[in-house]
Amino acid sequence: MSRESALVSADWVEEHKNDAGVVLIEVDEDVSAYDAGHIAGAIKIDWQDDLQDPVRRDFVSKEQFEALLSDRGVKNEDTVVLYGGNNNWFAAYAYWYFKLYGHGDVRLLDGGRKRWELDSRELTDEVVKREATQYTAQPQNLEIRAFRDEVKDAIGVKNLVDVRSPDEYAGRLLAPAHLPQEQAQRAGHIPTAASIPWSKAANDDGTFRADDELKTLYADAGVDFGKDTIAYCRIGERSAHTWFVLHEILGQANVKNYDGSWTEWGSLVGVPVALGDEPGKA
Amino acid sequence: MCGAKQGGLDLKGVDVDKEAVIQGQVLRGEEPVGGAYVRLLDSTGEFTxxxxxxxxxxxxxxxxPGSWTLRTLAPKADPVDRQVxxxxxxxxxxxxxx
Known part of the structure; x- marks a missing residue:
């Protein structure tokens, strides 16, 4: 993967949004944002209602994902272009999720909704209805998804990248300031994880920083590009943003997103936790 | 704008004693600017x-509680930083x- 194959610009979207075979999808944390205004032709996916199992803490099954995309009118061969608010956090999460279920051509709109709005580009509240399809998903590609046992084995062995804010990493907060302080039983980070907040990979307008700046960012924080990497945050959406940077923009092999993230790790019995601003020992 | 409330947002339902609230309004001249983006940066400049x-x-x-920077991005304007x-x-x- 590379920046060219994974990212599209707002100009590209303006030019291609009406092409047959291009499907724009908005994914937001604030699901009302789409209803107030979206890019013409874009459909909506709700990261919670559509992508999470309603009972267990896990994703929807392959069959449920197939039913979702069939209902929304997405074909296997379509170029899916994702964008959203919150600096594309949830759009990057959906990107990773589409890759997890094997969709072929997925792109992210660089800068997401914010850059689009700052450019004063057009949004509409027009209702979009696509004709239903017969979508076929692949079994989950577990080469990009990490589970807790693998994370435990990675301590001191692989790159662990904690992309939360410094206060969450150090254990001073359980959730980003400004959001409810809830969920995990314990605060802190996974020992040996490097602290590289997701925000350092993005410019103020939500676009991604240049490749050489990104490489320097991770290398300076201790990421060894010769090793496998697991990224995590609190619930796996900010770390999907970092997974996108490492795996899709920089083309690193063997990068996984640990979607259980701190809300799982910080509640597990029998796992080590490090406190403070330093990575800690294995 | 029609319906715009004078003197800031309504604080009904907010327990001000337990919250460190920062709020305000983005203006261009005297006109409110909707769809601008306000970023809250901590004392080290880190995104919050x-x-x-x-x-x-x-x-x-x-x-x-503490010192913060508000960075505002709006269409057709340079970013503006305010300390609070x-x-x-x-x-x-x-x-x-x-």
Whole structure:
């Protein structure tokens, strides 16, 4: 993967949004944002209602994902272009999720909704209805998804990248300031994880920083590009943003997103936790 | 704008004693700017939160006590930084002009 194959610009979207075979999808944390205004032709996916199992803490099954995309009118061969608010956090999460279920051509709109709005580009509240399809998903590609046992084995062995804010990493907060302080039983980070907040990979307008700046960012924080990497945050959406940077923009092999993230790790019995601003020992 | 409330956002339902509220309005001249983006940066400049402004240009953060920077990005304007101190029991009102 590379920046060219994974990212599209707002100009590209303006030019291609009406092409047959291009499907724009908005994914937001604030699901009302789409209803107030979206890019013409874009459909909506709700990261919670559509992508999470309603009972267990896990994703929807392959069959449920197939039913979702069939209902929304997405074909296997379509170029899916994702964008959203919150600096594309949830759009990057959906990107990773589409890759997890094997969709072929997925792109992210660089800068997401914010850059689009700052450019004063057009949004509409027009209702979009696509004709239903017969979508076929692949079994989950577990080469990009990490589970807790693998994370435990990675301590001191692989790159662990904690992309939360410094206060969450150090254990001073359980959730980003400004959001409810809830969920995990314990605060802190996974020992040996490097602290590289997701925000350092993005410019103020939500676009991604240049490749050489990104490489320097991770290398300076201790990421060894010769090793496998697991990224995590609190619930796996900010770390999907970092997974996108490492795996899709920089083309690193063997990068996984640990979607259980701190809300799982910080509640597990029998796992080590490090406190403070330093990575800690294995 | 029609319906815009004078004197800041309504604080009904907010326990001001337990929250360090930072809120305000983004203006261009005297006109409110909806759809601007306000970023809350901590004392080290680290990103903490970001909200788009409402149609009336308003925004609100529930911060922690301390010194913060508000960085406002709006269409057709350069970014504007404003320093603000938040504390429990007080609402920090900030008017940002772009």
């Amino acid at each position: 939160a970001e909200v788009p402004t409402s149609a009336t240009g308003h925004f609100r953060f529930f911060a922690a 101190v938040a504390q429990y029991g007080e609402v920090a009102e900030v008017a940002v002009t772009v």
